[in-house]
Amino acid sequence: MTGRQRLPGQRPLLRTLLVAAGWTVVALGGTFALDPFRNYQLALVAAYLCATAGLTVLVGATGQLSLGHAALMAVGGYGFALTRNALPFDGLPAFVVALLAGALASAVVGLLLGLAAARLSGPYLAGLTLAVVIALPAVASTWSTVLHGDQGVHIAFEGVPDALRRVVALEQWQAMVAVVVTSAVVTGLTVLRGGRFGLRMLAVRDDEVAARLSGIPAGRVKVLAFTASSVAAGVGGAVLCFVAQTVSPGAYTVGFSLLLVVAVVVGGLGSILGAALGSVVIVLLPWLIGRLTANLPADAAQRLDGNLAVLVFGLLLITVMAVAPHGLHGALVARRRRRPSPDVPRPTAEPAPRKVLVPTEEQR
Amino acid sequence: MSQRSRSVALIATTALAAAGLAACSTPEPSPGVTEDTVTVGTHTPLTGPAAAGYSSISAATKAYFDYVNDNGGINGRNIEYIVKDDGYNPATTSTVVRELVQEDEVFAVINGLGTPTHSAVVDYLNENDVPDLFVASGSPKWDQPDTFPNTFAYNANYIVEAKALATYAQETWPDKTFCVLGQDDDFGTDFTTGLVQVLGADGLASTQTYSVSVQDVVAQVGAMQAAGCEVNFLATVNGFTALALGTAAKMKYGAQWVSSSSGGDYPTLVGYLGEDVAPLLLQGFVSSNYLPFSPDDAWVALFQEINDEYNDGAPFSGNKIYGMSVGYLFAQALAKAGDDPTRESLLDALEVGALTGNGIVPLGFSTDSHAAFEGVGITVVDEGVQDYVDGEIYTTDAGNGPVEPYTGEAVALEGDGIPTA
Numbered sequence: 001m002t003g004r005q006r007l008p009g010q011r012p013l014l015r016t017l018l019v020a021a022g023w024t025v026v027a028l029g030g031t032f033a034l035d036p037f038r039n040y041q042l043a044l045v046a047a048y049l050c051a052t053a054g055l056t057v058l059v060g061a062t063g064q065l066s067l068g069h070a071a072l073m074a075v076g077g078y079g080f081a082l083t084r085n086a087l088p089f090d091g092l093p094a095f096v097v098a099l100l101a102g103a104l105a106s107a108v109v110g111l112l113l114g115l116a117a118a119r120l121s122g123p124y125l126a127g128l129t130l131a132v133v134i135a136l137p138a139v140a141s142t143w144s145t146v147l148h149g150d151q152g153v154h155i156a157f158e159g160v161p162d163a164l165r166r167v168v169a170l171e172q173w174q175a176m177v178a179v180v181v182t183s184a185v186v187t188g189l190t191v192l193r194g195g196r197f198g199l200r201m202l203a204v205r206d207d208e209v210a211a212r213l214s215g216i217p218a219g220r221v222k223v224l225a226f227t228a229s230s231v232a233a234g235v236g237g238a239v240l241c242f243v244a245q246t247v248s249p250g251a252y253t254v255g256f257s258l259l260l261v262v263a264v265v266v267g268g269l270g271s272i273l274g275a276a277l278g279s280v281v282i283v284l285l286p287w288l289i290g291r292l293t294a295n296l297p298a299d300a301a302q303r304l305d306g307n308l309a310v311l312v313f314g315l316l317l318i319t320v321m322a323v324a325p326h327g328l329h330g331a332l333v334a335r336r337r338r339r340p341s342p343d344v345p346r347p348t349a350e351p352a353p354r355k356v357l358v359p360t361e362e363q364r
Numbered sequence: 365m366s367q368r369s370r371s372v373a374l375i376a377t378t379a380l381a382a383a384g385l386a387a388c389s390t391p392e393p394s395p396g397v398t399e400d401t402v403t404v405g406t407h408t409p410l411t412g413p414a415a416a417g418y419s420s421i422s423a424a425t426k427a428y429f430d431y432v433n434d435n436g437g438i439n440g441r442n443i444e445y446i447v448k449d450d451g452y453n454p455a456t457t458s459t460v461v462r463e464l465v466q467e468d469e470v471f472a473v474i475n476g477l478g479t480p481t482h483s484a485v486v487d488y489l490n491e492n493d494v495p496d497l498f499v500a501s502g503s504p505k506w507d508q509p510d511t512f513p514n515t516f517a518y519n520a521n522y523i524v525e526a527k528a529l530a531t532y533a534q535e536t537w538p539d540k541t542f543c544v545l546g547q548d549d550d551f552g553t554d555f556t557t558g559l560v561q562v563l564g565a566d567g568l569a570s571t572q573t574y575s576v577s578v579q580d581v582v583a584q585v586g587a588m589q590a591a592g593c594e595v596n597f598l599a600t601v602n603g604f605t606a607l608a609l610g611t612a613a614k615m616k617y618g619a620q621w622v623s624s625s626s627g628g629d630y631p632t633l634v635g636y637l638g639e640d641v642a643p644l645l646l647q648g649f650v651s652s653n654y655l656p657f658s659p660d661d662a663w664v665a666l667f668q669e670i671n672d673e674y675n676d677g678a679p680f681s682g683n684k685i686y687g688m689s690v691g692y693l694f695a696q697a698l699a700k701a702g703d704d705p706t707r708e709s710l711l712d713a714l715e716v717g718a719l720t721g722n723g724i725v726p727l728g729f730s731t732d733s734h735a736a737f738e739g740v741g742i743t744v745v746d747e748g749v750q751d752y753v754d755g756e757i758y759t760t761d762a763g764n765g766p767v768e769p770y771t772g773e774a775v776a777l778e779g780d781g782i783p784t785a
Contacts, residue, residue, distance in 0.1 A: 037466035044459070141575030144548045150576050151480040151549040152454060157487035170491060171462075244458040246484040249577070251455035287463070290448075307411065 016194060020187040027179045036171035040243070041287070043171070045279045046178035047239040050185045052263045052275035054232025057189050060270020061198060062225045063205040064117055068129030069233045070257030071136050072106050072113075076234025077247035079105030081153040082146070090158065095242065099181065102238035103231050110230020111223065118222040133257045137249040152248020155241065178239045185232050186272055192228055201225055255310070262313055266320050268327025277328045285312060394706050396471030402438070402698060402705065405446035405464035407485070408477040408500075412451035414576075417602040417632060418477055420678065421500065422447040424687025425475065427674035428667075432691070432782050438698045439705075439785065446470065452477075454484035461485040465494055472497055472710065475518065475690045479503045479550050490514045495710050497697070498690050498736065502626060503550050504762050507735040516714055516729065518690060520654045520737040521762045522551060522599065522624065526558025528740045528758035529622050529652055531767040533595055534562065537620065543570040543593035545584055545608055547600060555599035555624055561764055569593055574604060581608050582615075589617040598623040606636035609645050622650040625740065630750035631681035643748040651750070652740040654723045655689050657682070658751050662777040663689075663722055670781075693721045693736075696783035724752070724774040725759060735762070739770050 031039055055069050066072075080102035087094045113132065117125050141149040159165070160173040168176070192198065203211040204218045211218050241247040263282045268274030286309040293300075293308065324331035396403040408422045409415045426445045433442040446468055448460035457476075464470045465488075472495035476482045479501045486505070489496040490512050498518035499506045502525060506517035533542065542563055546552025552573055559568060570591035572584035585608060588596060596619050598605055605627035612619060628651025634642040656663035667688045671680055678684070698705060700713035713719070714729050721727045725739040739759030741752045757770040 035466065037462055040459075040462050040466075137575075137577035141548060141577060144573075144575065149548045151483075154483055157491070159491060170488075171466075240455070244455055244484055245487060246454045246458070246480075248454050248480060250451075250453040250480075253453075287459075290463070294446075 013191060016187065016190050020183055024179060024183040028176055031172045031175045031179070036169050039171040039175040041283050043175040043178040043243045044283045046175070046182040047236045047243065048263065048279040048282060049182050049276050050236030050239060051233040051260055052267070052279050053186050053189050053272050054229035055260055056264045056267070056270055056272060056275040057193055058225055058229035059264060061193055061201040061205060062222055064222060064226060065126050066129040066229070067126050067257055067261060068113070068132040069260050070252040071132040072110060072230045072233035073237030073240065074136055074247065074249065074252040075109045076102040076106040076237030077241040078147060078153060079234065080238035080241045081155050081247045084155045085153070091161065099235065099238050103235050106230045106234020106237070107227055110227040113230065114223040114226030117226050118219045130254065133252065133254050136252060140249045150249060152246055152250070154246050157245055174243045178243060181235060181239050185235050189228070189232060190272060259313065262317055266317060266327055268329030271327070271329040274327050274329030285309060395469040397705055400441055401444050402441045403444040403446065403468065403470050404472050404474050404694065405448060405468060405470040406473060406475050407448050407450045407457050407460050407481065409452040410449035412453065414452035414478070418683065420681065420683045421477065421687040423675055423678065424671065424684040425691040427670055428688040428691030430674045431670045432695055435780065435782055438695050438783070439703055443695065443698070450481055452481055454481050457481040457484050461488065465492060471707070474498050474694050475500045477501070486512055486515055493707060495707050498693060504554060507733060507762070509732060509734050514711065516734045516736070518736050520625065520740050521735055522554040523558035523762040524738055524760055525624055525652050525740050526555045526597070527562050527760045527767050529597065529742070530559045530562035531758055532742045532756060533622055537595050540594040541569045541592050542567055542595050542597065543572070543588050543591060544568055544597040545572045545574065545581070545588065545600060548573040548575050551626070552599045559597055562767065576601070579607070581611050585611045585615060585617065589615060593619060595620045595622060598627060600627040602627045602629055602632045603636060606633050610637060613645055620648065620650070625652045628652070629682035630745055631679065632683065646745045649745040651743050653743050654725060654737040654740045655685050656722055656724065656774065657685065657743065659749065666777060666781045689722050692781060692783065693719065696720070699783045699785045720775050722775050724757060725770055726772070
């Protein structure tokens with residue numbers, strides 16, 4: 001591979017920024033077409049996307065599996081809420097300061113975790129990150145004077161700014177804020193992955209020894225990747241706190257943390273579009289199931305409520321892995337490549353210009 | 365890449381088209397009310413750790429509404445009750461309540477359960493002018509007519525309850541050492557505030573707290589034993605009341621237990637402790653209540669009938685009485701809200717003080733107060749039966765007002781328990 005050649009999925013900075021700006025404008029325009037509940041769901045998707053995008057870059061590009069991203073979201077949420085409550089002023093400046101504080105808090109925790117994570121791999125790293133999620137309720141109750149135990153921290157309600165009050169509804173405003181913040185996070189991650197650092201991450205993932213021999217500080221790359229991913233998750237948690245006005249350990253359970261991984265895997269590992277699709281699935285699926293079971297007799301509905309979604313997620317994961325091993329995004333890419341040239345006998349044999357950063361057989 | 369952007373455009377267009385269709389469904393002028401139905405909803409834990417203690421409440425409320433509907437409804441309208449599971453998780457509460465308001469277009473949210481959970485939606489409901497009635501929590505937060513004009517409490521305030529229980533304890537056991545075990549949230553803090561109001565700043569020899577996520581209170585109970593506590597107040601949910609009593613019994617620590625009504629329901633405690641030892645452990649157990657409760661009460665008899673016929677004869681407990689009492693109070697509010705109820709007329713009916721409810725003390729709803737019960741009666745368990753202690757009913761406020769005995773009558777059952785205008 002020559003030095004001038006770009007790796008699959010890499011593109012110039014300007015183009016990335018233009019695509020990001022375009023998507024953001026489309027999403028902001030879209031909020032006008034949505035009813036309040038749809039906008040609320042959009043805000044949730046955006047908040048989850050921060051975390052899943054961070055996770056998919058981490059898992060896809062460095063191969064570090066984190067089961068603890070829910071805890072990192074919680075750190076961001078607590079950082080946001082505590083700062084927001086401590087600030088003497090309101091409005092946009094307070095939001096920005098609190099958001100930065102949330103990002104900073106998750107960066108610090110992510111850095112500490114990343115330092116440990118760089119020394120671990122595979123199931124040991126998964127175990128470490130899982131333990132962090134499990135410890136969350138205990139942390140919240142041990143420092144309950146600040147974190148208020150299971151009850152969590154509430155922030156004061158803040159409506160739509162007066163200037164926009166006549167134009168946009170509350171949910172639409174929240175969705176717009178969430179979309180803007182998320183697009184900044186996702187753009188940041190895309191730029192990070194598309195640049196020099198992205199190459200280093202891939203090098204470390206594919207062969208750590210070879211990377212070291214080439215002068216890449218493998219440990220530092222892993223720690224930085226973990227920290228960047230934590231910041232993304234933390235900002236997601238802050239956005240979620242902004243939308244729900246509350247952050248509590250009950251919202252960031254082990255189940256939710258695994259759901260983030262499910263979203264990333266179902267969407268397509270390493271793909272940000274896949275992370276977006278995965279976030280849509282984890283927001284819409286429980287809601288759809290709730291709609292479908294609403295007409296069942298009360299007794300049956302009560303039994304199914306909350307439990308059926310877990311079952312469906314499990315089945316979905318198995319089905320997607322069996323039918324489309326590269327997730328929804330991988331399936332989209334594969335279908336698109338097949339469609340224009342149906343005469344090609346074995347389209348899978350082509351060298352894949354794909355963005356899914358899973359090591360191929362040759363790379364292994 | 366161009367193919368890629370084409371499919372992106374396709375996805376975006378489809379999403380926008382779908383959204384456009386969804387946006388076309390414009391809400392009716394008075395949401396949730398049709399010619400022959402009124403739709404209301406609630407959020408409550410049906411799954412998760414809190415479900416065991418509370419999931420039967422919404423089923424009881426629904427059973428009562430079914431009973432009303434089978435008997436002609438209220439002002440000719442049937443009450444439809446949508447129950448959403450939030451797993452006692454505030455993030456889920458935010459989602460399901462928005463679903464109730466925006467998708468199901470409910471007329472009102474009634475009996476939303478839990479302080480942390482309901483705190484996540486109280487701003488939202490008030491911002492959207494949705495009546496938020498009879499919150500199933502004793503936090504003083506719901507009684508703020510200026511901040512939350514649409515929110516009305518149901519449970520007796522934790523402070524009121526604690527003041528009444530402390531007064532009873534002081535009169536009954538004047539020379540004993542008092543202590544408290546409380547949940548490490550508003551519930552425990554408010555309850556302890558009420559105790560200190562009556563017992564004084566140095567009235568509690570030991571103040572212990574626990575967290576719901578840690579299923580162990582050995583350290584706390586041990587500390588109370590070491591401090592020589594003889595009368596222990598409990599601001600605990602049912603599961604932890606049982607845990608505290610069981611732990612004390614294992615440690616051979618005998619004490620008098622005095623529990624908040626939130627964790628003092630005898631049939632529920634028996635469920636936790638087991639049929640065999642519960643009557644022994646709970647002998648003399650003191651709690652409070654504000655709803656009809658005595659086994660020979662007319663309300664209880666009616667609710668038992670409704671439970672048998674409309675709730676498949678589920679085990680009858682304080683939760684069933686609670687759920688049906690909430691249903692009765694909403695039915696009464698709806699009856700008083702006029703032939704064509706609107707959200708405004710419903711709130712007006714509550715604020716003019718036209719409602720009686722079915723409690724042992726009068727309801728306190730007015731323009732200045734959104735607190736339901738400003739007093740409680742004392743209950744004691746004797747040989748496996750929990751009942752009111754005659755003449756021990758106290759009324760007070762959530763501030764530093766005096767605790768006074770209440771001598772009025774409980775609200776009597778009228779007709780078939782179906783309110784009329």
